[in-house]
Amino acid sequence: MKIIYNIEAQIEAKKQLLKNNHSRLKELVKQNELLADVLEDYNKYNEILIKEEDLHKNAFESLNRHINSILEDNTLSKNDVQNLKREKKEIEKMLKNK
Numbered sequence: 001m002k003i004i005y006n007i008e009a010q011i012e013a014k015k016q017l018l019k020n021n022h023s024r025l026k027e028l029v030k031q032n033e034l035l036a037d038v039l040e041d042y043n044k045y046n047e048i049l050i051k052e053e054d055l056h057k058n059a060f061e062s063l064n065r066h067i068n069s070i071l072e073d074n075t076l077s078k079n080d081v082q083n084l085k086r087e088k089k090e091i092e093k094m095l096k097n098k
Contacts, residue, residue, distance in 0.1 A: 011052075011053070011056075015049060018046060021042065022042050025042055060091050061095065064091045070084060071084055071088075
């Protein structure tokens with residue numbers, strides 16, 4: 001899960017950088033029409049990021065459903081159940097932050 005948090009932090013940092021650059025470019029486009037193409041590229045890239053974030057969210061939701069079905073199966077040891085419940089809470093926490 002540590003790797004997922006690291007990836008999420010990197011994605012969030014990139015998103016923030018893109019938002020800042022996007023805002024700055026919108027202002028610059030008003031002054032320089034040549035930057036309109038650059039702004040359009042940023043808009044397309046931003047759309048891609050949003051789609052990727054949706055894919056990540058769907059993947060986490062799928063993992064969460066899978067964990068629920070395993071927990072309902074009742075064939076796991078007590079230790080395995082505790083580990084799965086802990087991972088389930090971490091996934092649910094990530095989903096709330098999306």
